[in-house]
Amino acid sequence: MSKRLKLRPDKGFNFWRDSRDFAPASTRQKNIWRIPPPNPLGQGVRVGVCRQCQALVENPSEERGCPYCSAPRDEKGYRTVDISEPPGFNTWWAINAEYNGAFEFTPRALKTRLGTPSDEYSFETRQNFDIRCIPQALVYRINDNNGKDFEFFKVSNQHVWITREAFEQALLDLSREERDRVTEPVPDPSVQAIVRALAAISTTDVLIAGIPNSGSGLNLNPALPEARAAWYSFGFLIRRAAAVSLDVAESELDVGIQPFTDLSSPFAPPSARIFLSDSLENGAGYSSYLAQPERFENLLHFILGDEHSSNQTFAIPLLFNGHQEECSTSCHRCLREFGNMAYHSILDWRLGYDMVRLALNPNAQIDLNYDYWVDLVSSTANSYFSGLGLEQTTFGSLLAGIDSFNSEAIILIHPLWDINPENLRPEILQGYTEAQQQGLTPKLKSIFTAIRFPYE
Numbered sequence: 001m002s003k004r005l006k007l008r009p010d011k012g013f014n015f016w017r018d019s020r021d022f023a024p025a026s027t028r029q030k031n032i033w034r035i036p037p038p039n040p041l042g043q044g045v046r047v048g049v050c051r052q053c054q055a056l057v058e059n060p061s062e063e064r065g066c067p068y069c070s071a072p073r074d075e076k077g078y079r080t081v082d083i084s085e086p087p088g089f090n091t092w093w094a095i096n097a098e099y100n101g102a103f104e105f106t107p108r109a110l111k112t113r114l115g116t117p118s119d120e121y122s123f124e125t126r127q128n129f130d131i132r133c134i135p136q137a138l139v140y141r142i143n144d145n146n147g148k149d150f151e152f153f154k155v156s157n158q159h160v161w162i163t164r165e166a167f168e169q170a171l172l173d174l175s176r177e178e179r180d181r182v183t184e185p186v187p188d189p190s191v192q193a194i195v196r197a198l199a200a201i202s203t204t205d206v207l208i209a210g211i212p213n214s215g216s217g218l219n220l221n222p223a224l225p226e227a228r229a230a231w232y233s234f235g236f237l238i239r240r241a242a243a244v245s246l247d248v249a250e251s252e253l254d255v256g257i258q259p260f261t262d263l264s265s266p267f268a269p270p271s272a273r274i275f276l277s278d279s280l281e282n283g284a285g286y287s288s289y290l291a292q293p294e295r296f297e298n299l300l301h302f303i304l305g306d307e308h309s310s311n312q313t314f315a316i317p318l319l320f321n322g323h324q325e326e327c328s329t330s331c332h333r334c335l336r337e338f339g340n341m342a343y344h345s346i347l348d349w350r351l352g353y354d355m356v357r358l359a360l361n362p363n364a365q366i367d368l369n370y371d372y373w374v375d376l377v378s379s380t381a382n383s384y385f386s387g388l389g390l391e392q393t394t395f396g397s398l399l400a401g402i403d404s405f406n407s408e409a410i411i412l413i414h415p416l417w418d419i420n421p422e423n424l425r426p427e428i429l430q431g432y433t434e435a436q437q438q439g440l441t442p443k444l445k446s447i448f449t450a451i452r453f454p455y456e
Ligand SMILES: [Zn+2]
Pocket: 050, 051, 052, 053, 054, 055, 066, 067, 068, 069, 070, 071, 078, 223
């Protein structure tokens, strides 16, 4: 009875009732045994969530924006929210509405986040990655109804809280006749509605790994869409390789990213680390096993299929066999599967591979002349520039399109290249100079954006 149900935040609602209704949950007070009032939604906990850098902030301040990436408080940036992990749920017998909470993907939920800050731990460094296992870390899955939260009202004369939306959703599954027979639940006028986001919080060992030296001219700040995509692609690539090498299902491991601030350089933008956790509470221990630095390095080589790799069974289907030609971002052969549907639009296997190479070598070649980028860039540039009516050319080593009407030059760059003036790559500087010599205003566009949002 008192066993907590492991719920995943689903479409949101359902009918929460108190699983302690019949449990001996009394407290001793003034020598009198009192039964506490049922509390089906559980105790609310306030956390901060950032939709930019993916931070989850415990004990958040009520002022200012995101403590990691400084995103302002708004629906696309940072907010504080009360979350509940309801201890019980209800099936609405009268209308056959079952609890349907256990599925992974919902567009209204936030991505899996790590609550335990990693800043206070020391990491082991090897090649160009740092790694450790954080034991018993807190992993949050939160459904905040796309930033709008859920409003629960208490049903009159019952210890049941529901959302209006849940009731209406349940009705949709009924025939018109059955629907007409249903009486609407009546809110208890003496009890205020509660606004909460739903959470499933698990305690589990977590592998966490980052790239401490991002190389010159690159920007791995997860608040930028390109870098965020790269971190997630890195994470899902590692998860797939881990699943193959351990011979387990991908769904046994959860993936997320966590921002962190490098305190040694006060004005540096945040960077991120990926985390992998066993998806079942107190799972089989895959993530702590893989957090051993040498093992993790072997996994990176296994992804690349390079000379340090035991075999190329993972790399060949991705780097050859027609995949390169057919997959401009991600597909089921490389990074996509049903459980990561919420990430499909940002997953990019080329960015994932770039991150793997960077994790092994701070001087890895991260540009659009690298092997698997070349063909994609030339074919994309062709259709992109002609689609926009621009005249294709090159400035330095970079492909560009000239907009003679506005005297602008759109220069295509690698998604991870930094566009901050103090950290520009020499290729960008050269492209800038050549465009300006022709009287054009240079504008930088990453290939990531050119493919996904050509008209922005
Ligand atoms: Zn942030």
